[in-house]
Amino acid sequence: MVHIRFEGRSYDVEENQLGITAGMSDKAIKERLANHFDVKGSRFESYVLDRRPSGDLIVRPEAVYG
Template identity: 70%
Template sequence: MIHIRFEGRSLDIAENQLGITASMNDVAVKERVSQHLDVHTNRLSAYVVDRRPSGDLIIRPQAVYG
């Protein structure tokens, strides 16, 4: 499962729907997600791809503390 948090929205999408595989690097994952969201890839440049032990991915903005 891919969980995406983008501009106030949360989406859960199956990996195969986006064509994402476990071997893809973060750049490739962000490219697929940006295509799905119909936005330019640079809109996700500050986003983090969090790989969970379950195999799920979370694409989210970087957390800012302080």
């Protein structure tokens, strides 16, 4: 499962819906996400991909504190 936080909303999408496979680079995953949401790839440049031990992937904006 891919958990995505994008534009203030949360989405849960199966990897196969996005065309994501094990071992894909962060850049390739971000390109798939941009295609899925029909936005420019640069929209995901600052996003963090957190690969969980469970196999899930969390995609979220980079946290800024202060």
